[in-house]
Amino acid sequence: xxxxxxLLFAVGLILxxxxxxxxxxxxxxxxxxxxxxxxxxxxxxxxxxxGDPRAIAIIQALSDGKLxxxxxxxxxxxxxxxxxxxxxxxxxxxxxxxxxKAIRLNNKVRRSLAAMLGRLNLIDAxxxxxxxxxxxxxxxxxxxxxxxxxxxLAKEQDSGVRLSLAAAHAAIILTDSTTxxxxxxxxxxxIAERGGQDAKGLLASLSDLSPQVQAAxxxxxxxxxxxxxxxxxxxxxxxxISLGSVLLLAAIGLAITFGVMGVINMAHGEMVMLGxxxxxVVQEVIRQNIPGLFDYSLIFxxxxxxxxxxxxxxxxxxxxxxxxxxxxxxxxxxxxxLSLMLQQAIRTLFGAxxxxxxxxxxxxxxxxxxxxxxxxxxxxxxxxxxxxxxALMLVxxxxxxxxxxxxxxxxxxxxxxxGIRTNWVDSFTFGIGSGVAGIAGVAxxxxxxxxxxxxxxxxxxxxxVVVFGGVGNLWGTLVGALSLGIVNKLxxxxxxxxxxxxxxxxVLVLFIQRRPRGLFPIKxxxxxx
Amino acid sequence: MTKTTWKNLTAGxxxxxxxVLGSVTGAKAEDTIKVGILHSLSGTMAISxxxxxxxxxxxIDEQNKKGGLLGKKLEAVVVDPASNWPLFAEKAKELLEVxxxxxxxxxxxxxxxxxxxxxxxxxxxxxxxxxxxxxEESQRNVFYTGAAPNQQAIPAVDYLMANEKxxxxxxxxxxxxxxxxxNKILEAYLKAKGVKPEDIMINYTPFGHSxxxxxxxxxxxxGSAGKKTAVVSTINGDANVPFYKELGNQGIKATDIxxxxxxxxxxxxxxxxxxxxxxxxxxxxxxxxIDTPENKAFIDQWHxxxxxxxxxSNDPMEAHYIGFNMWVKAVEKAGTTDPDAxxxxxxxxxVPNLTGGYSTMMPxxxxxxxxxxxxxxxxxxxxxxxxxxxxxxxDAWSDFLEGSKDLISDWRxxxxxxxxxxxxxxxxxxxx
Numbered sequence: 001x002x003x004x005x006x007l008l009f010a011v012g013l014i015l016x017x018x019x020x021x022x023x024x025x026x027x028x029x030x031x032x033x034x035x036x037x038x039x040x041x042x043x044x045x046x047x048x049x050x051g052d053p054r055a056i057a058i059i060q061a062l063s064d065g066k067l068x069x070x071x072x073x074x075x076x077x078x079x080x081x082x083x084x085x086x087x088x089x090x091x092x093x094x095x096x097x098x099x100x101k102a103i104r105l106n107n108k109v110r111r112s113l114a115a116m117l118g119r120l121n122l123i124d125a126x127x128x129x130x131x132x133x134x135x136x137x138x139x140x141x142x143x144x145x146x147x148x149x150x151x152x153l154a155k156e157q158d159s160g161v162r163l164s165l166a167a168a169h170a171a172i173i174l175t176d177s178t179t180x181x182x183x184x185x186x187x188x189x190x191i192a193e194r195g196g197q198d199a200k201g202l203l204a205s206l207s208d209l210s211p212q213v214q215a216a217x218x219x220x221x222x223x224x225x226x227x228x229x230x231x232x233x234x235x236x237x238x239x240x241i242s243l244g245s246v247l248l249l250a251a252i253g254l255a256i257t258f259g260v261m262g263v264i265n266m267a268h269g270e271m272v273m274l275g276x277x278x279x280x281v282v283q284e285v286i287r288q289n290i291p292g293l294f295d296y297s298l299i300f301x302x303x304x305x306x307x308x309x310x311x312x313x314x315x316x317x318x319x320x321x322x323x324x325x326x327x328x329x330x331x332x333x334x335x336x337x338l339s340l341m342l343q344q345a346i347r348t349l350f351g352a353x354x355x356x357x358x359x360x361x362x363x364x365x366x367x368x369x370x371x372x373x374x375x376x377x378x379x380x381x382x383x384x385x386x387x388x389x390x391a392l393m394l395v396x397x398x399x400x401x402x403x404x405x406x407x408x409x410x411x412x413x414x415x416x417x418x419g420i421r422t423n424w425v426d427s428f429t430f431g432i433g434s435g436v437a438g439i440a441g442v443a444x445x446x447x448x449x450x451x452x453x454x455x456x457x458x459x460x461x462x463x464x465v466v467v468f469g470g471v472g473n474l475w476g477t478l479v480g481a482l483s484l485g486i487v488n489k490l491x492x493x494x495x496x497x498x499x500x501x502x503x504x505x506x507v508l509v510l511f512i513q514r515r516p517r518g519l520f521p522i523k524x525x526x527x528x529x
Numbered sequence: 530m531t532k533t534t535w536k537n538l539t540a541g542x543x544x545x546x547x548x549v550l551g552s553v554t555g556a557k558a559e560d561t562i563k564v565g566i567l568h569s570l571s572g573t574m575a576i577s578x579x580x581x582x583x584x585x586x587x588x589i590d591e592q593n594k595k596g597g598l599l600g601k602k603l604e605a606v607v608v609d610p611a612s613n614w615p616l617f618a619e620k621a622k623e624l625l626e627v628x629x630x631x632x633x634x635x636x637x638x639x640x641x642x643x644x645x646x647x648x649x650x651x652x653x654x655x656x657x658x659x660x661x662x663x664x665e666e667s668q669r670n671v672f673y674t675g676a677a678p679n680q681q682a683i684p685a686v687d688y689l690m691a692n693e694k695x696x697x698x699x700x701x702x703x704x705x706x707x708x709x710x711x712n713k714i715l716e717a718y719l720k721a722k723g724v725k726p727e728d729i730m731i732n733y734t735p736f737g738h739s740x741x742x743x744x745x746x747x748x749x750x751x752g753s754a755g756k757k758t759a760v761v762s763t764i765n766g767d768a769n770v771p772f773y774k775e776l777g778n779q780g781i782k783a784t785d786i787x788x789x790x791x792x793x794x795x796x797x798x799x800x801x802x803x804x805x806x807x808x809x810x811x812x813x814x815x816x817x818x819i820d821t822p823e824n825k826a827f828i829d830q831w832h833x834x835x836x837x838x839x840x841x842s843n844d845p846m847e848a849h850y851i852g853f854n855m856w857v858k859a860v861e862k863a864g865t866t867d868p869d870a871x872x873x874x875x876x877x878x879x880v881p882n883l884t885g886g887y888s889t890m891m892p893x894x895x896x897x898x899x900x901x902x903x904x905x906x907x908x909x910x911x912x913x914x915x916x917x918x919x920x921x922x923x924d925a926w927s928d929f930l931e932g933s934k935d936l937i938s939d940w941r942x943x944x945x946x947x948x949x950x951x952x953x954x955x956x957x958x959x960x961x
Contacts, residue, residue, distance in 0.1 A: 037914075065907065106904060106914045107693065107808045111784045139785075197753035204755030228750075239742040246740070344571060352575040354770060354800025364805075366778055373749075375778035378742065448739045449770045449800060453573055457737050457767075492743045497734040498704050 024052050024088050026073065032062070032103060033069035040103065041112045048116040056120045058087050062103060063113040070097035078102075115140030122152040127161055134164035138198070141175045167194050171202055184213045192220035196371065200224045231371030236489050242378045244485025245385035246444065248478060250458040251465035252389060253437030255477040257313075259466050260409050261429055263321055264332045267339040268462060269455025271434045274312060275305035275441020276450045277346060280355045295360040298442060305438035313434020317427045325426075339455070347452045357445040381443050388439060389478060395432070396474065405429045409472075468508055470518030479519060484508075561604040562597075562866055564589055565624035567635025567645070567656075572612025577766065577845075578637050580796065581659065582607060584846045585634050587834040588853045598860055606630055614644045621645040625652040631866035632657065632856050634849055639663060639706050646671070653868045657856065659848035661791060661813075663710035667925035667938035667947035670868075672855070672875060673895045674848040676814055677923040678714050682761070684900040685789045685812035686715060688915050689759045690722070693787060697728045697758040699748050704733040708763035711791070715761060717929040728756065738768045741775040749779065752786045760788040769793050770800050773809075783808025783904070795841035798909045806905045814884070814898040815847035816911040821885040841909075847883050854880040855890055876941060886920060893938035893947075895923025 024047055031043030044062070047055050061067040061077045067087060068076040074097045075087035084093040105113070118136025121129050122145075130152070137145045149172065153165045170187035173179045191199045203217050203224070250272060257265045279301040286297050316338065324331045359377060366375040396402040407415040408425045416422045441454070448454060461484075469480025484504065491500035515521070566585045568578035589603045597603055606628045610617040617636065624630045625648065632655040636642040639662055649656050649670040661676040689695040700715055702708025712731055719729060730751050732744060752758035764772055769792070776788065789810040795817045798806075817828065827850065832838040855878045860866055863874040879889040888896045897920040903911030926936040926948070935952045939945075946956035 104912055106912075107784050107787060110808055114784065197749060201753035201755050204753070206755070232746075232750075235746060236743070239740075239746075242742060243740045347571070347575060352579045353796055354576070354767075356800050356802060358802050359774075364778065366780055373746075373779055375742075375775070377774075377778055447771055447774060449767050451576060451767065451800070453576070453737075453767065456573075457739060488740075489743055493747070496732065497738060497744065501735060 024050050024054065024058070029075050029088060030073045032067070032075060033073040035069075035104070037106050037109050040105075040109050044109070044112050044116055048120060054088065054090055056117075057090075059113060059116055059120065061087065062105070063110070063117060065102050065105070067103050068096065068100040069103050070100035072097075074100070076100050111140065115142045115145070118142075119145040119148050122148050122165075123155075127158045130156070130158070131161045131164050134161060134168045138164065138168040138171050141171045141202075143172060143176055146172045146176075163194070166190050167199075174202065174206060177208065181210050181212050184209070185216045188213065188216040188220050192223055195224050195227055197228065200228070228371060234370075235372050236493065237486060238372065238374070240486030240489035241482060242382055242485070243489055244482035245382040246447070247461055247465050247485055248481035249381070249385045249388065249440035249443050250437075251462040251477055251481055252385075252392060252474070253433045253435070253440060254462045255466050255469070255474055256392075256433035256436065257430055258463070259472045259474070259477065260405065261426065261433070262328075262409075262471075263325075263430070264328050264335065265321075265433075266332060266336040266459065267316070267342060267455075268434075268437055269457070269459035270339045270342040271309045271313060271437035271455070272441040272444060272458055273342070273346065273452065273455040274309045275438030276357070276445035276448075276454055277350065277355070277441075278305040278308045278438065279442045279445040280350075280357050280450055283357060294358070295362060297358075298360060298363075298446075301442045302439055305442045306435040307438075309438025309441070310431040310435030313437075314427050314431035316434075317430035321430065322423070322426060339459075343452045343455075350452075352452065355450040357450050359446055363446060377446050381446065384443055388436065389474070392432075392436060393474060401425070401428060464505075464508060467512065468518055470520035473518075473520045476518055476520035561602045562599070562860075563604050563606050563628055563630040565621075565628065565630035565633035565635070566605055566607045567610060567617065567620055567624065567633050568637065569612040570607075570609040573767075574612040574637055574641075577796065580840075580843075581634075581637070581845055581849055583835055584831070584849050585853070587831060588850065590834070591830065592853075592857060598857055599864070599866070610641070614638075614640050617641040618644045618648050621648040621654070621656075622652070625649070625654045631655070631860070631868075632871070634659070634852060636660070637845075642671070655856070655868055655871060657849070657852035659845040659852060661844070663707045664714075664925055664927055665710060665930075665933055667893050667895075667940075669872065669894075669940055669945070669947060671894060672852060672890065673923060673925075674852040674855075675845060676898060676900075677895055677925060678711055678927055679924040680814060680898055680900055680921045681791055681812050682711050682715055683718060684917060684921070685791070685810070685902060686718065686761065688812075688902045689787070689789060689810075692915070693759060694757050695759040695787075696724070696756040697751065697754060698724065698730070699751055699758065699760040700729065700731045700763075701744070701748075701760055702733055702763035703736055703738070703765040703768060705736070705765070708733065708765070711763050712761075714927045714929050721929065734764070734768060736765065736768070738764075739771045741772050745772075745775045745779050745781065748786065749781060752781075758786050760786060762788050762790040763792060764790070765792050766797070769797050773801055773806055776809075777802075777805030783810070789902075794843040794845075795910065796843050798905065799841060801909070803905050803909050804907045807907050809905045810914075811903050811905070811911055813844040813901055813903065813911075815844045815882070816901060816903045816913055817842045818903070818906075818910045818912060819884050819901075821883065823881055823885065824883040827883055851880060851882050851888050851896065855888075855896075872940070873942075888920070891922050892941045893923070893925045894940060895925055897922045 028043050028046035031039045031046065034040065044059060047058055058067065066078050068078055070076060076093060076097060077085050077087045084096060085091060086093055114136045118133040118140060121133035124130050124133065137149060149165055149169050153169060156162050156165055167190060170190040173183050173187040191202060200221060203221050206217060209217060253271065254268045257263050257268065282301040282304060283297045286293050320334060321331060324334060363377045363380055366373050396405065404420050404425045407420060408422050412422055465480045465484060466477055468484065469476030488500055488504055491503055495503055566582050568582045569575050570579055570582060586605055589605045592598060593602050606624060608620040608624060610620045621633065624633055634657045636645060636658050637660050642658055645656065646668055654670055656671045657674055658671055659674050661681050664677040698719060700712045702712055716729060748760060787808065787810055789812060791812060793811050794813060828842055831842055832840060855875060858878050858880060859871050859874040863870040875890050876892050877890060879887045882888040884899055886899060888898055890896055900917040900921050901913050902915040903913050906912050925938045926933040928934045935950050936948045937951060938947045939949065949956050
């Protein structure tokens, strides 16, 4: 009888204890809802270690800012579409509990969340998430995740994920003071194999090592450093090309108006600005009406920016510039005044502060290529600049309008006597130059401020590129932009951004002294006219 | 470099237009008290200063609804110095000599403040300066309602040391006087705290710098030396948007390398998608997200006045709010708008700030403020994660710079000195 009773008692105990083991306790919930960052971190660990199947959902919601804490330590998950559910039970809710507010995080909490999510997501079905999880553990070096890493490593099939898991394993071994020297040396080899700045950072942070391990670490850092140095040279050139492509975009419209037509257009930068503001308006319209198309907003913005800036350009040419042909000083002053007027007009219309132009998702983030980290936005801008250049070249060389443009700029009177309406050609040429500046504005809105001052930052650089490349020569503009960009970026690490720019300017002045017509001067009879 | 001269040129040409604008708001009835507003409404600084003009108009309007001051109505006199530093001095002269204003609220950049100092000294005017600045100055006619370095930079560094265990520091700034002086103070402070020189990287960039690829890559490299790294940013205005975009794109997260900024507020974040920036920090004395009844009332009033409930409020706006209320209180205390009487009456005046406390004007013409550290949230606001226990009094002369650590400022009689040297016992700065 007594035996039976104690047996029953034991069964009862197990029954009572079993669910409690895999449940998020009131204590954990209270910690999460406490509002105190240190307590929240303890709460996160309690939830992560509870073994409850809802743990991942809760921690993910907390990390996304969707976990609400209400009166009586109730935890609610609010999805972005507004549906509510009880965090602990998963039951759907109709209304928010009293005083429910999103739990606030700080960086310390975010780090702890990333580490815990890493540990929990190691067995996710999606390889990309498993890999991200392994990388998170590599960063957190959380000793308690070692078992989970080893378990995942035993099962993992995907080779990429295996590499990340091995690195995470090695990172934990290295930072754990209790592991043996042989393990540590093996781990150093894994980290050295991985390479990159993260790996170097990890190795450099180690302290209190035995001489044997220390020697391995020093060697590994040496290898990684040599590797990084080689990549950093490639990186500087790539950054130079990227800066060059931005300069090219800004200058290429000017190469038409100033280079081909000879009009000193100080309002060129404002055409760029108009393009950027067109992008802003397009994005606003899309955001309010068809948010699903946001990723395509730039595709709509490019032709519109061309039309807007081109139309303004043509209007300026028709109403003002055509009366001032052959009077460069007056043109300069007039277009300068115009640029101020356009700026103030935009300031009155849109306000003085910056406008938010978003990056479409395909232009955000970066990817790694060898030791380089390339950002998508810059890469697309390089491609875009090349596309604009090729298109413009085709227009000039392969279309009737292009032929007429070249004819008019080479010899206006002869072109006129051949039946070309030189007035209209002038106007179209100016329109195309301005329109291309507008297109540049679409690209620049992705990397710079969209403010009334946007154009000012580029006008001097644009003139520099056009003059350096050789007035009247699109190829010169291309080479000029790229070489200025690369020289700037090669100088920057040694001289700093300020001095680097000064050196470039001085060199440019000296160069123009020697070769006033730039890199690729146009030869021929019409040059001196 | 090229850009600054360019901007000056632009501003120069805008001079004519501005002069016309300024003189429009002419004399009205005699029984008003005139208040001068000296903020750029055109040119590069318009982006920041236009808002401050609007806030001043709102505060003056509000005071008039309460019955004005000393039984008279207040009248705002708005001039536009067009982001042109010499024009600031001319416009200040016009306000003081032609318009005979009782007090001026204005200036943003340090160079504009320096340009008007002699005018205020000569004409014995009163200037309220609402922006955080590099310190190293205390002038009888100027009241500094923005933060001195010890009310912003030093507490921010302390926070990072204590809470993020930062050991390696990047001091990045725009190349002009505020970042250079602030970084000099910070460098001395960090070294005094035992940070090794090789753990400090200082980087300056030109105004409006837009290509941050190399510098962000350098920061990443500097941060991979195995010690926790943070960036202290004194990057100014327009250059911030491309800087933060590059940070986001190169994947530098706040959890790895946090950036704490002294010139980035709600207004600057308005031009940005802040989702990749969540967790980066800013140090100010006010955030729009502060949950106090005073702040709620202020924001409601602001939205009603500007007729746009999306507009943000920021730290310099709060500084004007405090400054204006202090001036009103001092004029009431003195019973006159006479500059000498008001300057004396202002010291010790205490008014509520928007963060739930009281700010007091100190004898060195700086005020007491709380220091807040906020993390950027994905809605473009800041979440206060840390706050000084009490109010921090503004220190005109830094304790961490040679030559300025012996100086104190006290404009009460009988000392009446902005740079009293406690070693030599003389008024007149570091010189013998």
